[in-house]
Amino acid sequence: MRDVLISPSILSADFAKLGEEIRAIDKAGADMIHVDVMDGHFVPNLTFGPPVIEKLRHHSDKPFDVHLMIAPVDPFIDAFAAAGADILTVHPEAGPHLHRTLQAIRAAGMKPGVALNPGTHEDVIDPVIDDIDMILVMSVNPGFGGQSFIDSQLRKIEALRKKIDATGRKIILEVDGGLNPETAPKAIDAGVTAIVAGSAVFRGGPDRYAENIAALRGEMVS
Numbered sequence: 001m002r003d004v005l006i007s008p009s010i011l012s013a014d015f016a017k018l019g020e021e022i023r024a025i026d027k028a029g030a031d032m033i034h035v036d037v038m039d040g041h042f043v044p045n046l047t048f049g050p051p052v053i054e055k056l057r058h059h060s061d062k063p064f065d066v067h068l069m070i071a072p073v074d075p076f077i078d079a080f081a082a083a084g085a086d087i088l089t090v091h092p093e094a095g096p097h098l099h100r101t102l103q104a105i106r107a108a109g110m111k112p113g114v115a116l117n118p119g120t121h122e123d124v125i126d127p128v129i130d131d132i133d134m135i136l137v138m139s140v141n142p143g144f145g146g147q148s149f150i151d152s153q154l155r156k157i158e159a160l161r162k163k164i165d166a167t168g169r170k171i172i173l174e175v176d177g178g179l180n181p182e183t184a185p186k187a188i189d190a191g192v193t194a195i196v197a198g199s200a201v202f203r204g205g206p207d208r209y210a211e212n213i214a215a216l217r218g219e220m221v222s
Contacts, residue, residue, distance in 0.1 A: 003193075005032060005174075006201070007032035007174065007196045007197075008030050008198070008201040010033065010056075012199045018056055019059045022059040023059050024209055026061075028213055029214065031194075035056075036067050036069065037049060037066060037067065037069060039071070041071060042093075053066065054083040064087070065196075066080060066085040067089045068080070068091075068094070069091065069115075069143070071095065077110075081109055081110055085110055087113055088108075089136050090112075091116075091117065091120075093117070098128055102128055102131045112133060114132050115135075115137075118153060122163070134172040135174065137173070137175045138175075140176075147178055149178030149183040154190045161190065161191025164191075172194050173194065174193070175192045179200055180197070181216060184197070184217075185218055188218075200212060200216060201213060
């Protein structure tokens with residue numbers, strides 16, 4: 001099984017002590033911190049915005065992997081950069097000018113990414129693949145945690161793996177939704193290089209985080 005980055009989603013953390021939770025997953029071996037930003041409009045849920053990210057930023061030096069499920073995106077790019085986002089991922093459906101949005105994200109000092117919903121075809125990436133550093137495959141419909149992995153997204157991951165390899169660039173291929181020790185190996189075999197997981201990481205409390213992260217990589221903790 002190839003090396004894979006683990007990006008725990010703080011959407012499944014204890015919101016009463018988010019700073020502690022981020023320090024705990026950092027210590028447990030997380031490679032990135034995944035932050036889901038939802039606006040109650042683009043997706044049917046509300047989470048948090050730049051002020052919360054700014055407060056959490058000093059709890060870890062790991063990259064903040066921020067997934068924007070909001071529309072529009074462009075007016076908020078600079079705010080997320082100032083808050084400390086390292087990677088900013090957007091949906092093609094969130095605005096009329098995806099290429100311009102990706103340019104603005106990079107100009108603000110962040111790595112741009114594109115997220116594909118289960119019903120979004122992988123070919124939407126083709127015109128912008130040279131302008132992105134991450135592709136995020138949603139293996140559930142976005143908006144809520146705790147959903148089951150949609151197996152049909154494995155074919156999309158395989159197709160995207162070929163597209164990325166053809167560029168010769170090290171674009172992160174990430175998957176989010178329903179990932180656990182049973183589904184993660186399927187996604188890794190299909191070609192992903194990063195896994196977002198919420199409940200599969202935070203299950204059992206801080207004493208279990210290292211074991212949970214290792215299990216997603218197919219490893220064991222002694």
